[in-house]
Amino acid sequence: MIDKIYNHSFKLKELKSFLLKNFISIKTSIPLNETIYGIGSLNFANKNQLTFYNNSKYYKYLSQTNAKGCFITKNNSELLPKNCLPIIVDDPYIAYAYSSNFFSSNIISNGKIDKNTKIHKESKLGKNVQINNFSVIEKDTFISNDSIILDNVKIGPNVKIGKKTIIMSNCVISNSDIGDNCIIQSGSIIGGKGFGFTPKSKIEIKHVGNVIIGNNVDIGSNCTIDRAAIDSTIIEDNVRIDNLVQISHNVCIGKNSIIAAQTGIAGSTIIGSNCIMGGQVGIAGHLKIGKNVTIAAKSGVTKNIHDNKTVAGFPAIDINLWKKNIIQQFKKIK
């Protein structure tokens, strides 16, 4: 019952043509009218599915796969069993990645606004917007053309959502300006009140800023992204954020950066473009992290980091120094 895989069948020629558009060419002739039903692993794919082989770790499954066909390099193609058609490509993993896009349904607005919704008369909806059951659109909210609001969502006040953006179920979004082609996955809270008070006298600082999210941003499930104290919390274009991530008030994440699950970034820290963070990373507040920085999982960052650095540990240091330190410690205790 999973997506198109079990609901729809495709001809191999359709897949071939989709891959060609993405500059993946199949090196051998294949039976173009053969029907396929999706893709699985070497070990689990059934006789109607395709599979792929790109990692010698899975070598043991190669000769036993039940798959109908397998993306594989020419060198390895002779290892396949007779039942499995070799589909020879330069990079089987890339061929699989594009195929996953072929087999997956794109979610497209049905243009319907369910009657069990509450939409404030001072909100504005573009053309062909879909709003599902039990969702609430507050005043001072604008949702652009072709966007989708799934079920039990609260949007507003003071929200602007771009085109073809999808807000999944049970999200709560306020005081935010979200771009085009974004996906906010279920249960995420965007634009909530940040955590602020003066250090000594503990006077509450009321947060009156907002959140600005660029285009093509993907935010995971049950994340929390707080509005700024003043000005904006900013997530630039093409950023990808995994589940249960905390982005505090006034943080800025540079374009194309990738943040894995359960990472937290404290207030007012600026992250450059093309950074990568593993899971459970913590970054202190008011820091400046350069471009192209990689932060290993579980690191705790307490200082600014220069461009192009890779760090690890707590407090986070150059990853090679960190490894050296670990090795020295282990030597002594053995």
Place this chain on the structure above:
Amino acid sequence: MIDKIYNHSFKLKELKSFLLKNFISIKTSIPLNETIYGIGSLNFANKNQLTFYNNSKYYKYLSQTNAKGCFITKNNSELLPKNCLPIIVDDPYIAYAYSSNFFSSNIISNGKIDKNTKIHKESKLGKNVQINNFSVIEKDTFISNDSIILDNVKIGPNVKIGKKTIIMSNCVISNSDIGDNCIIQSGSIIGGKGFGFTPKSKIEIKHVGNVIIGNNVDIGSNCTIDRAAIDSTIIEDNVRIDNLVQISHNVCIGKNSIIAAQTGIAGSTIIGSNCIMGGQVGIAGHLKIGKNVTIAAKSGVTKNIHDNKTVAGFPAIDINLWKKNIIQQFKKIK
């Protein structure tokens, strides 16, 4: 107002008979017709409640308890004040544990489907299913007999739920096959899109797999369990998962394993049966953790772990080596 405790009274003979069915025998005669209203701690139980004493840490409260009766071993029974009836058992903690089950209401389906719900005509409901207010059941969904869907829940598409399973409020479940007698606590997101792209070229990998959850699985509040890229993310029978836990795509958790709060497991890692993880553990992707492995809280696991090992630290190592290392470090700095 807490459960049966304040709403209902019981006779001691009812509790005695419940305990006997669970092979707990009370060693002395007790006034069987005495009425009780629940269970509390030595310090806080009122004169209508029972209590228990199993830990010398709480010795100071023993002589002052207001409880009507106390599960206690024979040796300690003379320390109780006059107002408190000694209920002598071999293991007071076990007696308490079973009593908590006696006093707690079992949640049983009322068989009602609230009219403020949206149920797709292409979904199937078994007998005696309860669906509460403002919940949405999408197409290609099957909910089996006696299961309960609480409020503001979104189920589907592509979901199968077994018998007597409870989905608590504000959960979002898609692309998942959940077994019998499970509890998914409030706010958890199951079957969301995983976090995937090819490492270098960052082509998005669309996730087309699902989540399979066995029988008697208990999942905490605000957890996130992602669907597989291909094949399935698997949680086997009797697994217990605490709150705010992240299970990435294609992870497999072996039966009877226990995972404490805020732990995260990265993609494609396989965990054996009967494993125990403390809170805030992180496990890297593509690893194999054996059976009966214990991972101390806050550990970061970066390598495969053999059966029956106990590890701690980051990177996680044998817990005894870890302790040795800590002691050596502390010696030097004092």
Place this chain on the structure above:
Amino acid sequence: MIDKIYNHSFKLKELKSFLLKNFISIKTSIPLNETIYGIGSLNFANKNQLTFYNNSKYYKYLSQTNAKGCFITKNNSELLPKNCLPIIVDDPYIAYAYSSNFFSSNIISNGKIDKNTKIHKESKLGKNVQINNFSVIEKDTFISNDSIILDNVKIGPNVKIGKKTIIMSNCVISNSDIGDNCIIQSGSIIGGKGFGFTPKSKIEIKHVGNVIIGNNVDIGSNCTIDRAAIDSTIIEDNVRIDNLVQISHNVCIGKNSIIAAQTGIAGSTIIGSNCIMGGQVGIAGHLKIGKNVTIAAKSGVTKNIHDNKTVAGFPAIDINLWKKNIIQQFKKIK
């Protein structure tokens, strides 16, 4: 579109009088009838907004600010450009903090109960309670005067909510007694079943206690606070909890304590008053943490801590020893 900032204008005399009530005096004469539209940073404030200067890190923006006026000390006031009115105060940061309260709207109940709600006839509502769309109030629930329940919320059973308390969207609250003037931010789950079973035989311990939250408590988004096994999980007055925090069953947090994001506290641990915890802290179960204790971010606390201590690291130790240890390690590897 952000709060009053863009929706309403104010006269400088209104702000001056608000600050005076909070014992902040402006040392120079200002044009009292000048209109202002909110507050921004030196770098981003527009010509209708105020700003403030309190940190030499932002010196470079000082001479270029577009703001209409700036809270500043007398010494620095000559550095401002001509377009920007110096508003001289003793502590510009404190003046900003109070101003943020001036500019931010207070959320006040509108006294309306939306018709798209489900309110059990055995619940009780005080005067002027606001309940928004698609929220569900279960039986044995009491909501006091002037409190607000936003959208898609589930309250009950066995819940008491005090006066002027705000429960934001998509929260789930059961078995809890919450005080006056609290804010529970969106997506938090309060009173869920704790994680409990006997260590060896793994008999499930059913949790029959509750959660007690004092007055003026602020809880962030997507937090989880579990009900007690027996007795109560307690959050005392004036506690502030950030996002994605896990508070386990039977924990007690002393008054005025502050807990940053993604921290987790295991079962039955008692925290004193006026404690401060950084983000991603983990505290083991059954510990006693004294008063005025500060725990640095990412620490793992495994032992009791005395009053007034500051600790860091894992296992957490005195912060000065921890720093010494880090410096020694770094010396060796360089």
